[in-house]
Amino acid sequence: MSEGASEEERVGFFTDTSVCIGCKACEVACKEWNALPEDGLSLTAMSYDNTQALGASTWRHVAFIEQPKPDGRTRLPLLESEGEGESEGEAGAGEMRWLMSSDVCKHCTHAACLDVCPTGSLFRTEFGTVVVQEDICNGCGYCVPACPYGVIEQRPADGRAFKCTMCYDRLGAGQEPACAKACPTESIQFGPLDELRERAALRVDQLREEGVPGAQLYGHDAEDGVGGDGAFFLLLDEPEVYGLPPDPVVTTRDLPAMWKHAGAAALALLGGVAASFASAAAGRGRR
Template sequence: MTEAWDTAKPWISKSAGMIEGSLHPRVLDYTDSFIDEVIPNESELTAGVTIEPGKSYGFFTDTTLCIGCKACEVACKEWNQLPAEEQGMSGMSYDNTRGLSSSTWRHVTFVEKVDREHTDDMQPFQSNWLMMSDVCKHCANAPCLEACPTGALFRTEFDTVVVQQDICNGCGYCVPACPFGVVDLDMSDGKAHKCTLCYDRLKGGLEPACAKSCPTDSIQFGEWDDLYERAQERVEDLHERGATNAYLYGTPGAPGATGGLERLQAFFLLSDRPEVYGLPAAPTRPSRRVAPALGTGLATAASLALAAIFLFSGKRR
């Protein structure tokens, strides 16, 4: 097992033996292959965290561990009963979902690192690929929530952002407000849709479907502070191993948490520029641009008025 797996699943030993000392104590309460009831607080067993209202939860996505298997995409689709989109090859490597949308709340980005000038020297290893499972960032200072006129977007008791379709009027204000291009209107019902960070599962004490299905623990779920600490340790470890290009995106003071966003509840560990992954380097809240835009508009109007006065006064003379 990898070191990242050990960090995320601290109760599993490196020897991976099915002995009592290597498992979380509560696992021993459920030894049968078939369970006829819902396990209370199952997230304790799958993610090592107890989900409680009032605490701040999120995702830490380590892109250096992503293998592009799309298990997260499938799990998200299945749990949320989201329909498939265009069926067929996109011509974009192995990326056939193309991006996040109203019916794709998890999207695995495939970036082929090909040196066109030295293709003969490049070895066909996976080190030439960058992969990342993208998702709604659940911003701590969410622009989409600010833009919503009906209150359809709200912050949950788990510090995540969710859309209530029964309140959404389909105005679409949240779509351009999102600096990451996450929120999308569904043409079938005219309502806004995006990742809920499995709000229904959190209320039932279950780990989000995408994180639970990730075989390499590239997607890790937990309390935000714990994830941040774990992510910093991972960056330091990568730097010690020579991967000095690793850094965090979406944490306080880092790229992705700019323009008043403060921090992203779903943040990432990247090894190349944010733009390579399709992420903005310096996202901002649109509301921050209202005052400057208004000032510019008033200044323009005043300038036009002065110019008109000058022209008319010149004609009278």
């Protein structure tokens, strides 16, 4: 976090995928507020998901995952053909369910993109969020492979990197981000991060009591590989099902040790060179 920002001031997103209906209102609101150019919008005949992934011009992406209903694990997700009118052959084998999740930049506690940015284009705001300053970005692209979630992308036209800013301009005006404002089911919740974590834990307990044992939180743990995310999720299946890495790790975690070893190696090399010169000079002096 930026100097002077306390943990209490940090804000973030809690996305409860159990109530996401896939309406994509968050995607539309994000594009409209941030004046993002149109991209994607191509149906593949394999999914109703027409934007397919986060990118330089898609800062919110609603994933559509269709899968066989996992018998006995949950009765929650939508579009199940349950009811008294089912015949014995209709129930079970052919049943499908939709898992929907509005993905976004995670605004990591330990953000590798910040570590590798050479221009200071990426910075930590007073709200604890991570923002790209497009007028300072030089298009080097170092941040792209540094992100453990594959969130950041460069625009082909000029190479500059873009991603979610959590509506930094709206936060400064005391407003919530556009995506959370537009969400009709409160799947996307915005607020102080500590409060969201408490609310999310209660929601998981509630779902498990209702017979949804697969309910789990992702990105909430301050002890994980990125120090916890500023945007975390309640999932109904394993992270990989949603296209999320199961154990994300800040990609620059070994940099201090690497620099330390590199420095030691450089000193050893300089010492060897100095010793060689000294030996050569001594040999000339004896002649």
